Amino acid sequence: xxxxxxxxxxxxxxxxxxxTTQCKKLVQALQQSGRPAEMMRFxxxxxxIGQLISAYLEKKSDLEDHTVHLLFSANRWELxxxxxxxxxxxxxxxxxxxxxxxxxxxxxxxxxCLDWCKRPDVGLPKPDLVMFLQxxxxxxxxxxxxxxxxxxxxxxxxxxxxxxxxxxxDPSVNWKVIDASQNVEEVHADIRTHSLNxxxxxxxxxxGELWK
Ligand code: Z5A
Numbered sequence: 001x002x003x004x005x006x007x008x009x010x011x012x013x014x015x016x017x018x019x020t021t022q023c024k025k026l027v028q029a030l031q032q033s034g035r036p037a038e039m040m041r042f043x044x045x046x047x048x049i050g051q052l053i054s055a056y057l058e059k060k061s062d063l064e065d066h067t068v069h070l071l072f073s074a075n076r077w078e079l080x081x082x083x084x085x086x087x088x089x090x091x092x093x094x095x096x097x098x099x100x101x102x103x104x105x106x107x108x109x110x111x112x113c114l115d116w117c118k119r120p121d122v123g124l125p126k127p128d129l130v131m132f133l134q135x136x137x138x139x140x141x142x143x144x145x146x147x148x149x150x151x152x153x154x155x156x157x158x159x160x161x162x163x164x165x166x167x168x169x170d171p172s173v174n175w176k177v178i179d180a181s182q183n184v185e186e187v188h189a190d191i192r193t194h195s196l197n198x199x200x201x202x203x204x205x206x207x208g209e210l211w212k
Pocket of ligand 1: 013014015016017018019020021022042043057072073097098099101102103105106143144150151152180181182183184187
């Protein structure tokens with residue numbers, strides 16, 4: 001019998017929902033229970049493409065909106081060979097933002113439709129589980145002010161939230177909504193339960209292709 005593959009688990013959510021905190025905790029919990037797991041994040045600012053994106057987000061450079069959208073997607077595609085290799089080796093990948101952020105953020109800009117925004121990411125490795133950390137703006141505000149990066153304004157984040165809600169209507173993706181207003185341990189418990197289920201359910205199934 002072929003060896004079991006790792007699961008591809010994605011955390012999405014609005015600004016300050018706790019994605020990074022929870023990705024780290026999940027990887028630690030999986031590793032402590034003897035399950036190989038690693039964290040990834042998008043954008044991955046360490047690559048040449050990622051550095052272009054990082055300068056754009058930090059407002060050190062300007063890029064045309066279609067161009068930066070395609071760079072975000074290229075940043076995912078360039079890591080697909082590594083992702084597939086790790087999943088084949090039985091390593092579960094816990095990913096902080098993925099193609100859903102790509103589609104939600106660009107389609108929140110004037111003149112972009114969700115369908116166009118999804119296209120460049122069609123065929124990416126399909127997550128076995130996508131958890132959306134739900135947090136309303138008032139609760140997010142209690143966690144501190146917006147940072148200084150591009151997109152960190154309340155009006156834009158509201159549009160992004162609406163686009164995520166549209167994306168979550170797609171039944172071809174295994175979405176779970178997590179109440180991110182709970183304390184860190186309660187959120188982690190929910191995320192761990194969904195993740196263990198996904199790992200067990202998908203370990204003998206082939207990896208899917210996103211939005212295909
Ligand atoms: N973007 C895009 O346009 N296109 C794409 O394709 C992709 C991304 C992939 C990348 O930002 C930006 O790029 C992002 C989307 C866009 N723009 N925005 N906005 P990033 O990934 O570098 O950073 P971020 O995702 O925006 O980080 P974040 O949203 O600010 O944070 P978070 O990861 O969700 O939360 P956190 O860092 O874990 O926690 C935030 C604070 O809350 C921190 O002080 C924690 O201690 C606290 N926290 C966390 N959990 C709790 C609970 N449960 N209770 C109380 N306090 C908590």
